[in-house]
Each structure stands twice: as C-alpha cells, then as structure tokens.
Amino acid sequence: MLPLKQFQDFIEQEDLFKKGNRILLAVSGGKDSVLMLHLFKAIGIDVGVAHCNFNLRADEAQRDENFVKMLAHSLSLPFYVTHFDTKKYAAEHKISTQMAARDLRYNWFETISIKEGYDFIALAQHRNDAVETVLINLVRGTGISGLHGILPKRNKLIRPLLFLNRDEINQIIDDNHINFVEDSSNASTNYLRNKLRLDVIPHLKQMNPNLEQTFAQNIARFADIEAFLSLHIEELKANLIVEKPDGAYIAIDDIKCLKPQKLLLYELLKPFGFIEQVVEEIIAGLDKQSGVKFLSQNCQAIIDRNNLIVSKIKPNDNRHILIHSNENSFEFNGNLFEFSFSDNLRFDNNKHKIFTDANLLLFPLIVRNWQNGDKFIPFGMRGFKKISDFFIDEKVPLHLKSSIPILVNGNGDIIWIAGMRQDNRYKLSKSTKKVAIFELKIK
Structure with a gap:
C-alpha cells in the first residue's frame, strides 16, 4: 500500500499547495521521484512530468529519459524533456558539473512551469537528503539558514517526500513492485554528497539509529530560529537604517550597540551583498577616520563621520x-x-x-x-x-x-x-x- 494518508497529511501540515493547483513533477526515473509521481497520481492531483537529460552518462542517460517518457505516457500525463550540454555550461561558467546541472534544471523547471501554467514544482528530496545537505553546509561553512537544510516549501519549490527517509522509500518501492531506473553515479564517491551518504552517515547511524528523525527535529528548530532572527532583523532595519536618495545610513553608535554585533550587522548588510569577511573589516574600521571604503560586488559602504553609508556602485562612464x-x-x-x-x-x-x-x-x-x-x-x-x-x-x-x-x-x-x-x-x-x-x- 502506498502511504497516501501520510502523504496528504504532510501536504496539509506544510501547506505545500491548495486544491486545484497544478504541480510540475521533476522526475529523474530513480526510486524517489518515481514514488512521488505515483503518490500524486493516486491522490488525483493535476500534474505534469519534467525530465532533464544532462548528457553525462551516455546510454544510461538516454535509458532514463525513455523510461520516464513511457511512465508518463502510461499514466496519461503531460511529459516535458530537455537536453543540456552540462559540461560545456560548467566550463563556461567556471563551476562544478553538479552546480551546472543544478542551475540548468532549476532554470528550466521555472521556464516550463510558467509556460505551461503550473503553480508549483515538486522535487523528490527526502529526509536523508536533508541530513546530507546540512552536513555539506557544515563542512563548507554556513550561517543559520544552512542549518535547516532543505525546507518543505520555498517559493514555488515544494518537497512532499520529506516525511520519508531512504529506507522507508526502498521498502515502499519493494512492497508495491514499482519499477524504476538506477543512476550508477549514486554509487560513486567522487561527489561530496555520495561520500557522506556512503562513508560518513553509516557511522553516524551507528551512534544514533534514528539519525534522520533527530535531524528532522533539529532542522525544524533551526528553521524556527531563522524565522525569529528574520523578524528581529526586520525590526532593526526599520529602527536603524535610514533610507535617503543617496544611500542607506546606519549610525555608527547604533552599530556599536548591536549584540551580537557581527551576526546582526552581517544580516543587516547581507541584502547589499557584503560577505562575512568584509563585515568583520567594517567592524574593525568603525573608529577609523572618515573615508574608509568597503566593497561588495554591487555596493560600497563608507564610514562618513557618524554614519556608515551604503550605496550602489554606479558605472561612471562619463569621466x-x-x-x-x-x-x-x-x-x-x-x-x-x-x-x-x-x-x-x-x-x-x-x-x-x-x-x-x-x-x-x-x-x-x-x-x-x-x-x-x-x-x-x-x-x-x-x-x-x-x-x-x-x-x-x-x-x-x-x-x-x-x-x-x-x-x-x-x-x-x-x-x-x-x-x-x-x-x-x-x-x-x-x-x-x-x-x-x-x-x-x-x-
């Protein structure tokens, strides 16, 4: 039996979408996305199937595309497919192949959803994916937002399988004799996520067999903390930032009174593109003479007498x-x-x-x-x-x-x-x- 009640309860609990909404499903052909497709079909939601061929695994990629296409047609569902030259895109943008694939698929999902009239885009990430994402963020360095990992809903993206872990999905697939295709790259340890999945998480589960449930609880707490911090930051913005035609003014005395200073100033300046290291430099320069300038990609912050003034950097072509x-x-x-x-x-x-x-x-x-x-x-x-x-x-x-x-x-x-x-x-x-x-x- 499919866990339809749990599925519907989770959708309602997280307010993922409303009755009558159309959902575009991102389906790779693997266990997770195929199960998601069958769950949506079983509860009678208006869905379409979107599949990306990244041209990274030769014949296997074509096999996946054919499988998803046949599955969508067998269920009388609209099917959308696209092909990417992922390695070329990665080289041109000087990013990893994984980041290139992520950018390409999300941009295409957004395009298709708008063109075809879908309200939300459903991704088949589950609790283990959430655990792995938090660990990746911790390894690379993260703020509070990185500690909650992936959320059930963010803008148009919804993740309706976050109530299940990988073992539960495997069991449901076996019990219901659901066909799927296996991505051979999932067994490779060349990627950080796979290294965590295959080498690190098994050791953590020896210490805590309920690791996924524990992380789910922690993620919920971190999400609440982030929401609380966001409210506080909005209050600080209203009280401390004075918007003028030439920029945003923040009194230096007010900055000095912030506690914790670095965290709160970083959150205040984050919308202007300032990274943590530059925020540290700003704090160190608060008592320096006027004229000290700090830069983000598109903005500058200048210490000017009693204020930190943040303004956009304007191209100055007319010398x-x-x-x-x-x-x-x-x-x-x-x-x-x-x-x-x-x-x-x-x-x-x-x-x-x-x-x-x-x-x-x-x-x-x-x-x-x-x-x-x-x-x-x-x-x-x-x-x-x-x-x-x-x-x-x-x-x-x-x-x-x-x-x-x-x-x-x-x-x-x-x-x-x-x-x-x-x-x-x-x-x-x-x-x-x-x-x-x-x-x-x-x-």
Whole structure:
C-alpha cells in the first residue's frame, strides 16, 4: 500500500499547495521521484512530468529519459524533456558539473512551469537528503539558514517526500513492485554528497539509529530560529537604517550597540551583498577616520563621520564631456542640464541654476567629476577655496563627492559646482551684455 494518508497529511501540515493547483513533477526515473509521481497520481492531483537529460552518462542517460517518457505516457500525463550540454555550461561558467546541472534544471523547471501554467514544482528530496545537505553546509561553512537544510516549501519549490527517509522509500518501492531506473553515479564517491551518504552517515547511524528523525527535529528548530532572527532583523532595519536618495545610513553608535554585533550587522548588510569577511573589516574600521571604503560586488559602504553609508556602485562612464555653444541640453552621470543664452540681465536665487557672463566663456566647456586639487572662488567671496574643503564645510557625504558634476571653462577655471555654488569670477556684472544660463534639472 502506498502511504497516501501520510502523504496528504504532510501536504496539509506544510501547506505545500491548495486544491486545484497544478504541480510540475521533476522526475529523474530513480526510486524517489518515481514514488512521488505515483503518490500524486493516486491522490488525483493535476500534474505534469519534467525530465532533464544532462548528457553525462551516455546510454544510461538516454535509458532514463525513455523510461520516464513511457511512465508518463502510461499514466496519461503531460511529459516535458530537455537536453543540456552540462559540461560545456560548467566550463563556461567556471563551476562544478553538479552546480551546472543544478542551475540548468532549476532554470528550466521555472521556464516550463510558467509556460505551461503550473503553480508549483515538486522535487523528490527526502529526509536523508536533508541530513546530507546540512552536513555539506557544515563542512563548507554556513550561517543559520544552512542549518535547516532543505525546507518543505520555498517559493514555488515544494518537497512532499520529506516525511520519508531512504529506507522507508526502498521498502515502499519493494512492497508495491514499482519499477524504476538506477543512476550508477549514486554509487560513486567522487561527489561530496555520495561520500557522506556512503562513508560518513553509516557511522553516524551507528551512534544514533534514528539519525534522520533527530535531524528532522533539529532542522525544524533551526528553521524556527531563522524565522525569529528574520523578524528581529526586520525590526532593526526599520529602527536603524535610514533610507535617503543617496544611500542607506546606519549610525555608527547604533552599530556599536548591536549584540551580537557581527551576526546582526552581517544580516543587516547581507541584502547589499557584503560577505562575512568584509563585515568583520567594517567592524574593525568603525573608529577609523572618515573615508574608509568597503566593497561588495554591487555596493560600497563608507564610514562618513557618524554614519556608515551604503550605496550602489554606479558605472561612471562619463569621466568628462564637452559642451559646445550650440547645445541646449546635455547629460552627465545621470544628471540632466539645460543650457541657453539670454539678453535679459536677470538673476534667480536658485542653487540649481546659474547665470554667467557669456563673454567670459571659452568653448568647448567641460563637465567632469571632482578631482583632487580642484579649487574655485565661491560666489560672494574673493579668495580661492579647495573644493574638497568646500565639500567638508557643506557636509557632503564622502560617497557623493565624486558624482557631483563640475562645470569647467575652456581655460580650466571652475565655473560651477553643479547644484551647489557658482564661481564668483563668472557672475553677472555691469559690463555683462549676454547671459549664459545653466540649469540642473531635478528629477
């Protein structure tokens, strides 16, 4: 007899899917996935069968494909199959064959489920798989999420066999005379999972014959701990992170009060891509001078006075551009400017717009980023001031300094720190005949 009641109870207990949902079954042809297929068919769920041929085991892979195809047809179920050049994909992406196969199949399952209208994708992983996953994560190093291993449900992926262990599956297959195909690679110790399965776990089971049940209980506890931590992190994000247009601000004093500091800061910064090692460096640098920068793949974190400021790294293709006298608009680093001439000698008090003496301009003008050593005469003053000092006086965050456009005359004079201050040498005067107007448009 098939364990239909246990199967249905587990589906209901874990809320894997609702009545009327369509389920795409990932079926390799092995015992686990074939049993899953028969269980779904027996309880009358609308399912389809998806099979991946990774072209890694020559004739055996083709045998598996043929078996699953015939099984699906014998049960009058939709059948979907695809072929992958797994080794080529692994080489191109510089990953292991196992990781390549994982990426390929999950991406294809998602594509098929969307195209064919399936609500969930069912994978035939069981309790032993969960044990092996936790051990692999521990061997490689993991956080709390790695301790719960594989979950019964995550987004569209469901694992309805996690109530069974491998021995139970073998017994059900034998008792019900269910046909399957055996993957010869399961007996190889070339893969870490197989080494654990064949060499390590048998010794652990000598110490604890109920190893799978114990791990299932531990996994449930770890999942609860992760859920609790996630709630706490969301509260910390709401209280500590201040979102501004230029980035996320976290007060350094608040970071110093975190306990446990490393764990909580890592969780706060994880969405920005910062790894544990960089978080350690950030903690060590909290008392260093402003300007210390830490990088993830797409973001930067800068210690700036009393805050840690996290912002996205923007491609800075426009190191400089030339502006000719016949242009009426231009863009620089995502900023839009309008440029015009006027005979009307007027002046608006607007830091996003400047009115300059057109006769003093030497075209082409240059718009570029700030450079060390830049100086100008701020409007209303007589002496030169370094722009770096001006930024400090204006409390410009360090991570924004290099993105503020600088308008430069053809003779090298700085005309305008866009959106902030005009140079006094280029203001309108009694001798001005024609006005050049530059405006930074605020989006």
